[in-house]
Amino acid sequence: xxxxxxxxxxxxxxxxxxxxxxxxxxxxxxxxxxxxxxxxxxxxxxxxxxxxxxxxxxxxxxxxxxxxxxxxxxxxxxxxxxxxxxxxxxxxxxxxxxxxxxxxxxxxxxxxxxxxxxxxxxxxxxxxxxxxxxxxxxxxxxxxxxxxxxxxxxxxxxxxxxxxxxxxxxxxxxxxxxxxxxxxxxxxxxxxxxxxxxxxxxxxxxxxxxxxxxxxxxxxxxxxxxxxxxxxxxxxxxxxxxxxxxxxxxxxxxxxxxxxxxxxxxxxxxxxxxxxxxxxxxxxxxxxxxxxxx
Amino acid sequence: xxxxxxxxxxxxxxxxxxxxxxxxxxxxxxxxxxxxxxxxxxxxxxxxxxxxxxxxxxxxxxxxxxxxxxxxxxxxxxxxxxxxxxxxxxxxxxxxxxxxxxxxxxxxxxxxxxxxxxxxxxxxxxxxxxxxxxxxxxxxxxxxxxxxxxxxxxxxxxxxxxxxxxxxxxxxxxxxxxxxxxxxxxxxxxxxxxxxxxxxxxxxxxxxxxxxxxxxxxxxxxxxxxxxxxxxxxxxxxxxxxxxxxxxxxxxxxxxxxxxxxxxxxxxxxxxxxxxxxxxxxxxxxxxxxxxxxxxxxxxxxxxxxx
Numbered sequence: 001x002x003x004x005x006x007x008x009x010x011x012x013x014x015x016x017x018x019x020x021x022x023x024x025x026x027x028x029x030x031x032x033x034x035x036x037x038x039x040x041x042x043x044x045x046x047x048x049x050x051x052x053x054x055x056x057x058x059x060x061x062x063x064x065x066x067x068x069x070x071x072x073x074x075x076x077x078x079x080x081x082x083x084x085x086x087x088x089x090x091x092x093x094x095x096x097x098x099x100x101x102x103x104x105x106x107x108x109x110x111x112x113x114x115x116x117x118x119x120x121x122x123x124x125x126x127x128x129x130x131x132x133x134x135x136x137x138x139x140x141x142x143x144x145x146x147x148x149x150x151x152x153x154x155x156x157x158x159x160x161x162x163x164x165x166x167x168x169x170x171x172x173x174x175x176x177x178x179x180x181x182x183x184x185x186x187x188x189x190x191x192x193x194x195x196x197x198x199x200x201x202x203x204x205x206x207x208x209x210x211x212x213x214x215x216x217x218x219x220x221x222x223x224x225x226x227x228x229x230x231x232x233x234x235x236x237x238x239x240x241x242x243x244x245x246x247x248x249x250x251x252x253x254x255x256x257x258x259x260x261x262x263x264x265x266x267x268x269x270x271x272x273x274x275x276x277x278x279x280x281x282x283x284x285x286x287x288x289x290x291x292x293x294x
Numbered sequence: 295x296x297x298x299x300x301x302x303x304x305x306x307x308x309x310x311x312x313x314x315x316x317x318x319x320x321x322x323x324x325x326x327x328x329x330x331x332x333x334x335x336x337x338x339x340x341x342x343x344x345x346x347x348x349x350x351x352x353x354x355x356x357x358x359x360x361x362x363x364x365x366x367x368x369x370x371x372x373x374x375x376x377x378x379x380x381x382x383x384x385x386x387x388x389x390x391x392x393x394x395x396x397x398x399x400x401x402x403x404x405x406x407x408x409x410x411x412x413x414x415x416x417x418x419x420x421x422x423x424x425x426x427x428x429x430x431x432x433x434x435x436x437x438x439x440x441x442x443x444x445x446x447x448x449x450x451x452x453x454x455x456x457x458x459x460x461x462x463x464x465x466x467x468x469x470x471x472x473x474x475x476x477x478x479x480x481x482x483x484x485x486x487x488x489x490x491x492x493x494x495x496x497x498x499x500x501x502x503x504x505x506x507x508x509x510x511x512x513x514x515x516x517x518x519x520x521x522x523x524x525x526x527x528x529x530x531x532x533x534x535x536x537x538x539x540x541x542x543x544x545x546x547x548x549x550x551x552x553x554x555x556x557x558x559x560x561x562x563x564x565x566x567x568x569x570x571x572x573x574x575x576x577x578x579x580x581x582x583x584x585x586x587x588x589x590x591x592x593x594x595x596x597x598x599x600x601x
Contacts, residue, residue, distance in 0.1 A: 148339070
């Protein structure tokens, strides 16, 4: 269902990125500006280029500065993935990030919608209370979470890794802001058509805030995919590590095979990079939306 | 569904609930699970951490009251003050450096049309990476000859190798660099959005008046960009105050670097709680972190109000 408001949300964020830049001057200064920016951009991606290049080098070539491998090989990838550990870490990360993203999107938008479109006593207090949790650093919560997990038998389980991330206060705030753009008339019309409140939210309101949902999904997925501190604390058996925790566990090994480490780093980074290259415009718009709203 | 049709729900007439009552009922139905979640997973643990900070506990025995002992020990611990100093060095170096670089790049990128999207993507890409993976990449760069990229490059031009991670003076900046690098893309995008939100009429007026580029920058762009600057400063400050992933993963054999020279507060918390199992002492440290973050956030609110 495409609505005028869907388009408004989209148009307003696009306008921010596309608004006319100052009139261009085709002169030397402008070229130098471009060249410096481009060089800086190349410099920014150099660490990633080296990561990928080294992951495709043979062990005897690792210490050469050259970016292009003499004999590029995917041997490291085969080796790392056949080892099995990386494969299960990858799957763990994927499952955990996917479930927490779906759960957060569901609950964040449900709560955001309720706080935006319903009038009832205690509404404001609940909103402030949820928002205030943004002030509480995760580091303060991990110790009580650990104690809670220990007494409930959640240590070293998927559930234990996931439970703190099932909802996010930032998402509630973001979705509440975006549901303001959904006119009450649409909801009233649906009510007259005999839809119940849940159906109105799911079938009428949700499709109208799709851009915001997509932006939030990217943020939450990325956040959970790269999460480190809590998964490090709650997992003890290597089978349950997420990618960052697994990768980190190599730090204790005395002899580091750098080409294999770079392969592991690439495996944990490439999916998000490929995802970014495909949905680039969309993700950057999401960053802008979330940044300006937050 | 029939029961929710307008006729049935006519206010006051029916045995059932009024529309308003029904909607309130729905609202609380929607909120039941989330409210439970926030109480059990956010508020209760917060209170628990605060209570624990006045207790002594090693995960096995009983929790015993210790009064303000944990705080007294903490404030008289030279390691804490070292860590406190490190944490603020991360903050006071990281925030201004990343802010200036991000603004300069955003300001110029804003005026470039050719390959604009591609260049923007190049700067943004590091933001999409995981800190742990990047810690390994940079750790490799920093290794001694013949392993590390930087020292190999220095060797080819005949410069003596630099001890990046095992030196008390170099280690902290060496860890800060990738942390700044990883966050730049995000700040650039936010700055660019802020720049585009400034009404063009201001610039046109300045142009008619024949004002110089520098004056436009100082008198128009920067003042109007103030909310964006405050937002970026606060977000990046909170990030640097909570730095952990980069530090932990770049100094694994000796977490916190030589003589604790790179150890930030969060790493100290992690070690106290999960290496030494001194839970009460660790909780006291988290309360200190909480207070620091709270003060930073309050300063932000103050700055925004003065706008």
